[in-house]
Amino acid sequence: MDHTPFILATYLGVALLLAAMIAHAVWDSRRVARRLQALEERGIRRRSAATVADDRP
């Protein structure tokens, strides 16, 4: 029995899901950073901090 298709399917599937996990983490982080920036540009500040600039992802 040729095992190559099983090994290829395994590593391809793992690579695809890992790439999706990394891409989602980066995308979500940038989306939240943009949302915070938009709030700051509207002059909105947290009561407990003057700026969130140091805390960006």
Added chain:
Amino acid sequence: MTASTPRQPTWFDRLAHPGNFLRWSRPLLLPFALATALVFAIGLWFVFFNSPADYQMGDMVRVMYVHVPNAWLSQFVYAAMAVSALGTLVWRHPLADVANKAAAPLGAAFTALALYTGALWGRPTWGTYWEWDGRMTSTLVLLLIYLGIIALWRAFDDQLKAGRIVAIVTLVGAVNIPIIKFSVDWWNTLHQPASVFVAGGPRMPPSILTPLLLMSLAFTLLFLTLHIVRMRTEILRRRAVTMARQAALEEAR
């Protein structure tokens, strides 16, 4: 009657304060990401170019190098979530439910990969993609628990309330972890018993153990890196929600 003095924050309180976490975790991201890429590169070189085919399974042994790390992580991530659930319920720790929420999708992905790679490993070696044995069934239950926890997080707008409910569900679900671990000892199964962390040392040669440990380290580093990124994102998301709510209240006045 004596006046009570407020408790001074300990080093751990300061370290785990969300604002401080954002500051000290930021410089860790690049080294963690680089270490993950480096260990994956070395591990994959061992897997494909510097490890022998198994005398029984042949080249299918190479599937083990991704299946076992994902199976380990599926349980490790859940154990970490159970500890964070204790942090939420017992100590009301501000980072505990953030850690739980950030880890759940990662744990679900590792569990799904363990099931996927296991099915592809099983077909040529056992003659079947799936068997309702103790190890596979309890791992499928773990995936369903992860998905339930993710759904619970999304079901509540109030994340503090969600955190407490999820913490209880997480602790109840933790009973499944020893079931997965000992399923191969308790019931008849196609899976082999533990062969790495056993009394007397690993029951496999260094040529196979080395790539297995390297790939396990690579997947663990990937989890830690993504977990830090996702925790930072969750803290900032909560800040954005608070700021938007604050702005809406001020506009309404």
